[in-house]
Amino acid sequence: MSDASSFSYLLRLGDDRLVLGHRLSEWCGHGPILEEDIALANVALDLIGEATLLLKLAGQVEGNGRNEDALAYFRDAIDYRNALLVELPIGDFAVTIVRQLFFSVFSLLEMEALRRSANADLAGIAAKAVKESRYHVRHSAQWVITLGDGSDESHARAQRAVDDLWRYTGELFMADAVDRDAAAGGLGVDPSTLAEPWRAQIEEVLRRATLNVPSAAYMQRGGREGRHTEHLGHMLAEMQIVARSHPEATW
Amino acid sequence: MVKRAIPSREELFEILQSVKDPEVPVLSVVELGIIRDVVASDAGVVVTITPTYSGCPAMHAIELEIRRALAAEALGPVEIRTTYSPAWTTDWMTAEAREKLEAYGIAPPGRAESSELIPLRRRAATIRCPYCKSHNTEQKSVFGSTACKSIWFCNECRQPFEEFKAI
Numbered sequence: 375m376s377d378a379s380s381f382s383y384l385l386r387l388g389d390d391r392l393v394l395g396h397r398l399s400e401w402c403g404h405g406p407i408l409e410e411d412i413a414l415a416n417v418a419l420d421l422i423g424e425a426t427l428l429l430k431l432a433g434q435v436e437g438n439g440r441n442e443d444a445l446a447y448f449r450d451a452i453d454y455r456n457a458l459l460v461e462l463p464i465g466d467f468a469v470t471i472v473r474q475l476f477f478s479v480f481s482l483l484e485m486e487a488l489r490r491s492a493n494a495d496l497a498g499i500a501a502k503a504v505k506e507s508r509y510h511v512r513h514s515a516q517w518v519i520t521l522g523d524g525s526d527e528s529h530a531r532a533q534r535a536v537d538d539l540w541r542y543t544g545e546l547f548m549a550d551a552v553d554r555d556a557a558a559g560g561l562g563v564d565p566s567t568l569a570e571p572w573r574a575q576i577e578e579v580l581r582r583a584t585l586n587v588p589s590a591a592y593m594q595r596g597g598r599e600g601r602h603t604e605h606l607g608h609m610l611a612e613m614q615i616v617a618r619s620h621p622e623a624t625w
Numbered sequence: 626m627v628k629r630a631i632p633s634r635e636e637l638f639e640i641l642q643s644v645k646d647p648e649v650p651v652l653s654v655v656e657l658g659i660i661r662d663v664v665a666s667d668a669g670v671v672v673t674i675t676p677t678y679s680g681c682p683a684m685h686a687i688e689l690e691i692r693r694a695l696a697a698e699a700l701g702p703v704e705i706r707t708t709y710s711p712a713w714t715t716d717w718m719t720a721e722a723r724e725k726l727e728a729y730g731i732a733p734p735g736r737a738e739s740s741e742l743i744p745l746r747r748r749a750a751t752i753r754c755p756y757c758k759s760h761n762t763e764q765k766s767v768f769g770s771t772a773c774k775s776i777w778f779c780n781e782c783r784q785p786f787e788e789f790k791a792i
Contacts, residue, residue: 385639409765409766409768410766411777412766412768412769412770412776413766413767413768416768416769417768419682419772420678420679420680420772421681422680422682423676423678423681424679426679426680428708433694443656456664494710495645497710498708498709498710498712499709501709501710501711501712502676502678502679502712502713503679504708504712505714505792506678506679506792507711509767509768509790509792511733512767513767513768547662610702
């Protein structure tokens, strides 16, 4: 497989975690209770840490001298390769936590597979991320059950979040040439192989939460090719402003 | 500055015992298992470290402290390499380190997590309160003041406390 294809694959891994990590950091100081404020910041820190390592590796593979900061701060939305699910606004707490469950289960499965990557650096990053993802899954699953099996209000909001976000979950498992190249070359995993185990785990959590699994519907896509929702540009404007106003600044 | 004789691996680890974790200052980076290898030669010292968590913000401070400790020994240039495999686990923490943690007021980690894919059930084994040693405790949050800790509450002595998470 070509370096360009490997770079594209690693960029997807890094961008998913960078964008979701930034979204979660928006809760800092706004969590519903102190413990939850801290928890969301912790998960954000793990994801941004993973993104740092993945984007650094992507930059090395690309070979054009771009490091993790260059990739995070000096690309526009059209060059980001994250799935649409992670760029959506944080919404209410139910939206944030249901999205987190959807992504964390996916990430855990993806990273478990990537522990066997032929790229030793990626395998090492994945081994670390698996441990972190287990905590993210447990945290979000417990919350989804608490909200779903809670009051009428929390149940209704959790169900609405599941229904609204469902159409963004399909993209996580749509494999294209970049994914198939990465899987065939031993670098990555074909995401379509993760769809079934993901669905089994999500259905189990939703059942315990007394929430309905939405029936199959049209699935949104585009993020992996750089076609994003309007939300990503706004998010990046905030995330990148300091680095772009003061390029090369150190502190 | 005069360079001294090249120290052994054991001597180098002893030097690094002086570098404490900035978030848990009773433990050295050696006791935490962050230092994976140290090799000295005529060309200087190469230290191999592994982060506790991918985004641990203390790693930068720890690197600076390692450089400072080794600079004081005048062993030449210091190179710090970071490795991610094998991934850091709390199982590397020594029994002595666990005692120090408990004495400091942080419950030491139990055995690292099982490979259960989706750990939905709350953990059966409870954590011992570092203050009154009761096992009548409950977890309040999986995440605490730092990435490596969770928040617990002791129902006996009515004290909140932190646990060093097993990973």
